[in-house]
Amino acid sequence: MKVVVVGAGLGGLTLAHGLRRAGIEVVVYEREGKQGRPQGISLHFDDRGTAALRACLPPPHVAMAEATMGGPRVQRLLLSEADGRLVVERSHPLDGASGPARPGRQVHRPLLRAVLLTGLEDTVRFGAEFTRFEQRPDGTVRSWFADGSTDTADVLVGADGVGSAVRRQYLPHVRVVDTGKRMLMGATPLRAMAGTGLPELIGHSPANVQAHGMMMAMGVLRFSRPPVAASQEWLPALRSRVVTDAEDYMMWALPVTQELLGSAESPAMVWRRAQEVSAGFHPTLRMVVDNAWPNLTVALRAGLIPPMPAWPAAPVTVIGDAIHVAPGFGGNLAMQDAHRLRDELVQASRGQQSLRAAIGAYEDAMRRDSFPAPDVNGGTPRMVPTPGGSGGSGGSNGAGVGT
Ligand SMILES: Cc1cc2nc3c(=O)[nH]c(=O)nc-3n(C[C@H](O)[C@H](O)[C@H](O)COP(=O)(O)OP(=O)(O)OC[C@H]3O[C@@H](n4cnc5c(N)ncnc54)[C@H](O)[C@@H]3O)c2cc1C
Structure with a gap:
């Protein structure tokens, strides 16, 4: 076959x-080329992703991927501002019952992609x-x-x-369907947030905070094992700058509309737009956006x-x-x-x-x-007629909404 x-x-x-x-x-x-297109830095990874990794990938790849995930995420926090300080107002279990989100761990997306590409050099044509x-x-x-x-x-x-x-x-x-919704997503080195208390407040949990009629989502990824050490132990064949460059970070996301995003396209422009959007936020939240890596900031489309x-x-x-x-x-x-x-x-x-x-x-x-x-x-x-597929260049009714 x-x-x-x-x-x-x-x-x-x-x-x-x-x-x-x-x-x-x-x-x-x-x-695309080997680097792929920017898709954001973080993924919430649950039991479905983990089961697929374990079933499909060679054991050293699985060990490498699992060693470099963040800590367990079992609840979502809702933060609010009280007396000028950010505090945890509520928490909801990530149990798959009170919403679609399941418990899991945070994954560095470019690192996972690098792991997945390792060993497939003769299989993937870029x-x-x-x-x-x-x-x-x-x-x-x-x-x-x-x-x-x-x-x-x-x-x-x-x-x-x-x-x-x-x-x-x-x-x-x-x-x-293009929902018109866009997500500005970025990442900030954790060292830039030292002394603010925010990483400690959040722990490993995903957190949302309502600010000025908007929502900001955040999460901290502290690598369970430093990627360089993990690759030396588990997957020495993984040679990528992603491994050497990766450091603990805080991911953040700001849902906006296409209208609010405007014509911002390059990472630097999207980052500046995120700074504008967060200008009235609590000073610690503004720090998160201001200290982000501009070149890792993306605007992702949400299709349906x-x-x-x-x-x-x-x-x-x-x-x-x-x-x-x-x-x-x-x-x-x-x-x-x-x-x-x-x-x-x-x-x-x-x-x-x-x-x-x-x-x-x-x-x-x-x-x-x-x-x-x-x-x-x-x-x-209900069955529909046999799909197309006998030559031709194919239809194009899809809106082609890409992330
Ligand atoms: C804001 C946002 C946040 C998200 N957060 C999470 C999360 O936390 N956890 C999670 O699990 N998911 C998350 N997702 C969803 C996740 O990003 C996607 O579901 C996932 O990337 C889909 O993987 P895929 O392999 O199906 O497609 P893709 O990752 O889109 O890969 C498709 C590949 O096909 C290639 N391609 C396209 N057209 C062609 C062509 N004609 N010829 C050859 N190659 C082609 C593309 O270049 C691309 O490499 C998020 C999505 C968004 C928008």
Whole structure:
């Protein structure tokens, strides 16, 4: 069996490791260069991401990733200002019951990506933009790339994010809605906050504070093990500036609208906009933004994919943001998808089920868990006509809202 994966994000790279470890041939095509595009510095990582890591990655990779996560996050704090001081007003358990957030740990996103890329040097083709596919009479799928090259495989997986070109051709009826919401996200070296008491107040917990009609979210990542020491012990093959440059930090996020963001695009412009937005905040909160690394500040878009009816399984499928978007835990869902799809494909490669049954089983589970209120007719998923996929350049009804 050969699998072509489009997109070297969290989902695509996790799947590639899982398939390789099971002896299945896999090639990942990634539009960007090795550095990727800025996606923010932090991720809240929960049991779904951890289970996928453990199932799909080689043990040294798992050890490296887990050694460099932050401490346990079991509650969300709500801070407020009292007599000029920031205090904890309330806390809510992150138990998956009082909201979608589950307990977990904070992860340095660029470091996790570097770990995921390690060992896949001969598997990932960078600078390769997927443009379209064709389902062939012999059951295989041929993919085309912007440079005119092609590749043919038994399965094509779109792990190409919310603007997915694979989804646009395969499931042209799926809509992506731009919510107009944007998240300004940055990170501040923890040493810059020494003496303020804020890191100690928060501990490992995610914290929100209401300030001047706005909300600011924060979290501290103190690496459980320094990344350099962890890589020397677990993954010496991981040679990346991310490892040597990483230090403990405080992540922060400011939800704004596109209107408020305006034309700010470069990291420095987005950082200045964040400073303007936080100008009236408590002095300690302003310090967080003022002392941030400007080049790590990003404005992320929040798109939305409404639930869709089920479709018949075929040798083309989609994982992660390409089919569902969840800003606070979409990375975990993308890795969960990769984990599930890998398990099903391994069974198919061993002759324990057909390829279509494998992909159908993955898609059923993905739709059930990623769209809690699926579009059903009397409890049975409503089938739509066989998706597109016999050549052509594909539709483009997706709004292409990217993060
Ligand atoms: C503000 C914000 C905060 C978030 N916080 C969290 C969090 O705390 N925890 C969490 O789990 N998730 C979080 N998420 C969600 C998370 O970032 C995404 O769900 C996750 O990155 C999705 O991974 P993916 O692999 O599906 O897609 P992506 O990470 O988007 O990767 C897709 C890849 O495909 C490539 N690509 C695209 N088109 C093509 C093409 N035509 N050809 C080749 N390659 C292509 C892209 O370059 C990219 O590398 C957050 C999102 C936002 C917006």
